[in-house]
Amino acid sequence: MIELDDIFLDSFTGLLDTVSDHGAIRAVEAGGSTAAIWEAVQESGFVDALLPEDDGGAGFDTATVVPLVNAAGERLLPVAFAQTMVARMLAARAGAELGVDGAVTLWPLSEEGTLRSQVAPAAWEAGHALVQQGHQFTVRPLVVGKQRDGFGYIPAELDMGAEPLASFTLDGVDLLDWASAITALLIAGACNKVLAMTIDYLNERKQFGRALSKFQAIQHNCAVMAEHAVIAATAARIGFTADDGNLSTLRVAMARSVTFDAAAQISALAHAGFAAIGITEEYDLQLYVRALKRWQISFGSDSFWARKLGQARIAGTYDTSADFIRDRLAPEPVA
Amino acid sequence: MTSFAKTFRATYLPAEAEAFRAEIKEFLKEWTAKRPPHRRARSWQGFDREFSLALGAKGWLGLTIPKQYGGGDRSFFHRFVLVEELLAAGAPVAAHWIADRQSAPLLLHYGTQEQREKLIPAICRGEAFYCIGMSEPNSGSDLASVRSRAVPDGDGPDGGGWVLNGQKIWTTYAHESDYMIALVRTSGEPDDRQKGLSQILIDLKAPGVTVRPIEDLTGEAHFNEVFFEDVRLPADALIGQEGNGWAQVNAELAFERSGPERIYSSIVLLDIWADFLARRAGANPAAEVALGRLLARMAALREMSVAITGRLVEGESPVLEAALIKELGTTMEQDTPVEIARLIGDDPDEVVDPELLRTLAYVMQVSPAYSLRGGTREILRGMIARGLGLR
Numbered sequence: 015m016i017e018l019d020d021i022f023l024d025s026f027t028g029l030l031d032t033v034s035d036h037g038a039i040r041a042v043e044a045g046g047s048t049a050a051i052w053e054a055v056q057e058s059g060f061v062d063a064l065l066p067e068d069d070g071g072a073g074f075d076t077a078t079v080v081p082l083v084n085a086a087g088e089r090l091l092p093v094a095f096a097q098t099m100v101a102r103m104l105a106a107r108a109g110a111e112l113g114v115d116g117a118v119t120l121w122p123l124s125e126e127g128t129l130r131s132q133v134a135p136a137a138w139e140a141g142h143a144l145v146q147q148g149h150q151f152t153v154r155p156l157v158v159g160k161q162r163d164g165f166g167y168i169p170a171e172l173d174m175g176a177e178p179l180a181s182f183t184l185d186g187v188d189l190l191d192w193a194s195a196i197t198a199l200l201i202a203g204a205c206n207k208v209l210a211m212t213i214d215y216l217n218e219r220k221q222f223g224r225a226l227s228k229f230q231a232i233q234h235n236c237a238v239m240a241e242h243a244v245i246a247a248t249a250a251r252i253g254f255t256a257d258d259g260n261l262s263t264l265r266v267a268m269a270r271s272v273t274f275d276a277a278a279q280i281s282a283l284a285h286a287g288f289a290a291i292g293i294t295e296e297y298d299l300q301l302y303v304r305a306l307k308r309w310q311i312s313f314g315s316d317s318f319w320a321r322k323l324g325q326a327r328i329a330g331t332y333d334t335s336a337d338f339i340r341d342r343l344a345p346e347p348v349a
Numbered sequence: 350m351t352s353f354a355k356t357f358r359a360t361y362l363p364a365e366a367e368a369f370r371a372e373i374k375e376f377l378k379e380w381t382a383k384r385p386p387h388r389r390a391r392s393w394q395g396f397d398r399e400f401s402l403a404l405g406a407k408g409w410l411g412l413t414i415p416k417q418y419g420g421g422d423r424s425f426f427h428r429f430v431l432v433e434e435l436l437a438a439g440a441p442v443a444a445h446w447i448a449d450r451q452s453a454p455l456l457l458h459y460g461t462q463e464q465r466e467k468l469i470p471a472i473c474r475g476e477a478f479y480c481i482g483m484s485e486p487n488s489g490s491d492l493a494s495v496r497s498r499a500v501p502d503g504d505g506p507d508g509g510g511w512v513l514n515g516q517k518i519w520t521t522y523a524h525e526s527d528y529m530i531a532l533v534r535t536s537g538e539p540d541d542r543q544k545g546l547s548q549i550l551i552d553l554k555a556p557g558v559t560v561r562p563i564e565d566l567t568g569e570a571h572f573n574e575v576f577f578e579d580v581r582l583p584a585d586a587l588i589g590q591e592g593n594g595w596a597q598v599n600a601e602l603a604f605e606r607s608g609p610e611r612i613y614s615s616i617v618l619l620d621i622w623a624d625f626l627a628r629r630a631g632a633n634p635a636a637e638v639a640l641g642r643l644l645a646r647m648a649a650l651r652e653m654s655v656a657i658t659g660r661l662v663e664g665e666s667p668v669l670e671a672a673l674i675k676e677l678g679t680t681m682e683q684d685t686p687v688e689i690a691r692l693i694g695d696d697p698d699e700v701v702d703p704e705l706l707r708t709l710a711y712v713m714q715v716s717p718a719y720s721l722r723g724g725t726r727e728i729l730r731g732m733i734a735r736g737l738g739l740r
Contacts, residue, residue, distance in 0.1 A: 077359060213737055233734035234727070240737055241677045244353050244670075248656075249649040251359065271645035316642065321634060323641030328627035334620050335644060336437035336613065336651075343648040344655075347361040 016078045023081050029058055030089040036298045042092045043166065043301075048138045052093045052117050061095065064103035071102070076256040077345075083196060083254070084247070087203025090305055094119040094140040096196045101144040104151065104184060104192075107259065112153050113179035116141045119156070120196070121172065122189035122313070123147040130190050131313040134159065134169035142179065143172060146189035152178035165308040191261040194313040195253045198269035201309050202250035205243045205273075205280045208302050212239065212287045226287070235283045246276035255345040264326055264342050267319035274316035277306040356670045357652075360659035366426035373434040376407065381438045387707040389439025390617040393610050394571055394715075396525055397441035398478075405475025410445055411453045418457065419470035429609065429658045433651075436613040443522055443571075448472045448479035450608070451601050452530055455548070459589030459597055468550075482517040482531030482551070482575060483598075489519075490728050493542040493595065497533040499549055502581060509584030511535070511549065513557075513577045521722075523573040524562045529553055532594050535587070543595035548588040555580050567714050599668070605723050606671035608658075611678035612650045614719050615685035618712045619643060621705050622689050636692045643688060646681045650674065669736040672729045679719040679726065686713040 033054045042048055055061060063079050065071020083096040094117040101118040105111060112118055121143035122130040135143070137158040145152045155176045159169035213236060216227040226232050253269025254261070281303045285292050292299040310316075332338040380400060381389060388395065404410050412428045414420020421427070435442050453472045456465055471477035488494045497515025517523075517531060529551045537545030553560060557580035562570035589597050619640075626636055653674050660667050689709055693701055720726040734740060 081354075213739065216739060227734075227739040230731070233739045234730040236737055236739055237676070237730035237733035240353075240733055241673050244357060244673055245646070245649050245653065245677055247354060248357050248653050249645065252649065252652055255359075267641065268645040268648050271642050272649050275646075317638045320641030320645060321638045323644045324626075324637030324639070325630070325641075327640055327644055328623055328630055328637070334437040335616055335623065335647060336433055339644065339648045339651055343644075344652065345359065345361075 016074055018074075018078055018081055023085070026058060026060055026082055027085045027089075029054060030085055030091055034089040034091045036301060039090050039092055039301055042138050045168075048093050048117075051091070055091070055093060055095055056115070061098050062102060064099045065106055069106045071106075076254050076261075077251070080199060080251050080254055083199040084203035084206070084250075087200030088207040090204065090301055092136070092138050093117045094135070096199065097135075097140065097144075097193070100192050100196070101153075104144065104187060105153075105180065105182065108151065108182035108184050110180055110182035112142075112144070114142045114153060118142045118144050118153065119170070120189050120193040121145040121154075122193060129172075131193070132315075133163065133165070133308055133312045134171065137168040137170040140170070143170070144189065145172065145178075146187070149183045149185050149187075151182050151184055151187075151189075153180040154178050163308075165304050167304075167308065186260055188261070188263065190313060191263050191266045194270050194319070195250075195261055195266045197309050197312050198246075198250040198253045198266070198273045201273040201277050201306060202243070202246040204302050204306050204309075205239075205246050205276050208280050208284045208299070208306070209236075209239045209243045211299065211302075212236065212284045216287050232287060235286055239280050239283045242276035242279045246273045246280075249273060252343070252345050257346050262342070264323060265345070267322045268343055270314065270319040271316050271323065274310050274319075277310050281306050353670065353673075356660055356665075356667050357656045360656040362426050362430060362655060363424075366424065366430050369423075369427055370430050370434060373409075373431055374438075377434060377438045377440055380440055384439065384441070386439070386617055386621045386704055387711055388441075390615075390708045390711050391441065391443070392436060392439060392614050392617065393442050393446050394521075395439070395441030396443040396522060398444050398525075400441050401445040401475040401478070403475070404445065405473060408473075410449050410475050411469065411473035412449075414453055414457060414469060414473060418453075418465055419473035420453070421473075425658050425661045429655065433609045433613070436609050437616055439617040444478050444525065445472070445475055447481055447521070447526075448477060448528075451481065451605060452479040452528075455530065455597065455601060456588065458600070459548075461585065464550075464585060464588065477528060478522070478526045479528045479530060480520050480523045480526040480553075482520055482523075482529045482533075484519045485516055486518055490725055492532065492598075493546070494539055495532055495534060495546065496539060497531065497577060499533050499535050499547070499582065499586075511582040511584070511586055513549070513551065513580040513582055515577050517575040517577075519563075519572045520575050521572050523553065523575050524560050524570070526553060529575065530588065532598055535591050535594075537592075545592050546594035547591050548594045548597050549582060549586045550588055551577070551580065551582065551586065555582070557581070565715075567711060600666065602668055602671065602724070606668075606675040606729075609651070609654055611675045612647055612654060612682070614679075614682040615712050615716065616647075618689065618708050619685055621702075621708055622693070625702060625705050633692065633695065635695070639688045639692055643681065643685055646677075650678050650681060654678075669733065672724070672732045672736075675723065676720075676726060676729045676733070682719050683716045686716050 033051045062071035063074045067073040086095050097119045098117050117140035119135045119140035155173045156170040157173045159171050219226045249269045249272035253266045291297050411420035416422045499511040499513040502510040502512045535547040557578040559576040561574045
């Protein structure tokens with residue numbers, strides 16, 4: 015596997031720090047345009063990271079771009095960066111064009127034609143979606159939903175009346191896996207950020223004449239946050255490893271189950287550390303915890319994914335769970 | 350956090366270490382067939398001298414120790430595979446566990462040439478079993494307050510030597526071991542804390558040593574009180590530098606806290622439960638979810654443990670990251686019996702395999718110890734917090 019050079023990663027995170035700071039995120043949530051943000055991300059060239067070199071991309075494998083997707087989560091990047099990367103890669107694999115230069119999010123449909131998620135992607139993250147139903151893929155325009163969802167996000171809706179901009183078929187690709195694996199990486203990134211914010215706050219804020227970080231109960235909460243951040247990052251990384259170009263549903267399941275817990279625990283403990291100020295609209299913690307909670311139930315929540323693992327374990331003829339993990343969940347070395 | 354990401358970066362067991370696995374599985378078949386699950390659930394608390402001798406005969410003790418001392422001269426990756434297979438099978442590894450995991454590497458690193466040649470080969474043959482003397486009646490987590498003391502013995506047979514007085518407690522398998530490596534005071538006073546502590550080797554058959562087993566809540570005895578009354582020790586009982594015991598003990602911890610033993614302590618129970626569920630597939634969705642949740646954590650932790658092994662191979666000593674794994678791992682190991690107990694009684698009319706119930710009962714009772722041994726949860730959280738820049 016190619017390891018992303020620190021210089022590349024730093025240039026990408028530097029870009030995100032400029033275009034996706036808290037002010038920018040608030041402006042987008044208030045209804046502002048993401049056009050300038052998308053333009054900057056698009057110009058960086060990273061959106062073509064998974065595209066083969068022959069198609070003008072960088073030809074990276076998924077494992078290589080993990081830090082980029084983490085970084086997008088860490089900064090709550092409000093455009094479908096990772097999703098567009100994947101959409102472009104899949105279209106290229108089918109020998110097709112997406113037909114749009116803008117952001118494209120992922121939209122797996124059930125057999126009945128409904129989105130396979132209780133929470134729809136945000137309207138601001140993309141103007142189009144790569145839609146999958148069975149082995150049929152189409153690129154369709156999105157429209158802005160009329161009502162904000164319970165998390166305060168404006169949901170996107172598929173414009174079923176419009177003609178698809180592109181259409182192709184692919185076998186053996188499950189867009190739900192891809193959308194979920196990206197969700198896990200975004201959660202891991204945001205968890206990391208919330209941990210860092212919490213540590214900074216606790217070292218500064220004083221009560222009873224000393225910094226909150228001097229209190230043992232607070233220290234232990236932070237240790238638990240760090241543990242969840244680390245296991246979430248590891249699980250999400252494995253979830254996004256692709257053998258032969260495809261994700262493993264079971265690895266994605268593992269990533270989603272572990273990151274669900276991490277999001278829950280880290281949000282709760284961050285709130286415990288920030289106390290009342292963390293509940294306010296004015297304070298930026300809310301941007302992250304709202305995102306984390308929304309991601310928890312996007313594209314299936316813990317029980318949907320965990321059950322897949324449990325079923326696979328008992329359906330297999332494994333002597334031990336260690337054998338099961340090694341055979342089904344441990345990533346293969348990438349050449 | 351960036352440093353954590355680097356420590357836990359993608360790491361793979363090399364093919365030659367993986368190739369070792371089949372041989373281990375083959376060897377373990379007959380040993381596990383003899384032991385029912387509730388016995389195998391003893392995991393690294395299961396003591397069987399004969400088994401350790403057999404492992405020694407295979408050349409699998411002291412796997413990472415150089416050949417010249419009787420070791421296997423293989424990598425930490427090989428050792429990971431061996432330990433993973435031993436624990437997953439519930440093999441009785443307790444007899445050699447401490448000697449193999451900690452004492453031999455310690456002697457290799459800090460021992461004199463003479464100590465290495467004299468002591469390590471017997472460990473590798475499975476003929477010398479060690480225990481670790483750390484806690485004392487008034488020194489539990491606060492290890493630096495140990496009061497057992499070895500004073501230079503002017504009358505010793507070799508002109509040097511030590512006289513040891515004091516007491517250790519909670520010493521696992523002292524009653525079955527040949528030697529103890531103990532942390533004792535050799536200079537200074539208790540107020541000097543970490544300064545003046547040394548690691549010394551004690552022959553448990555030496556006059557003045559009394560070992561008294563302590564029965565645990567399951568009615569078995571794993572740990573002991575050990576009393577030292579004017580125990581005369583030779584000059585070469587000192588391991589490493591006089592007064593450097595604290596640093597030496599801490600260097601061991603990355604090995605002690607990050608291995609598969611922090612992930613697989615409840616695996617025998619998990620697997621016999623999975624077998625039970627397999628016979629009723631689809632009948633209990635909540636149980637399938639719970640099983641999946643535990644497996645997800647186990648898989649991520651295994652990946653982290655492999656990564657730490659990789660860093661050990663590269664010569665690093667990621668003590669903080671090892672503490673993170675241990676806390677996460679023991680929590681998962683402890684949640685396992687809780688989840689199974691929650692689900693196994695969902696239908697009081699259902700007949701459950703008695704062996705599963707017996708295994709569950711055992712693990713439910715002993716699992717609190719998982720987050721005590723090798724540094725308590727609360728101590729580890731303090732260490733992690735300090736590593737994060739709090740405090």
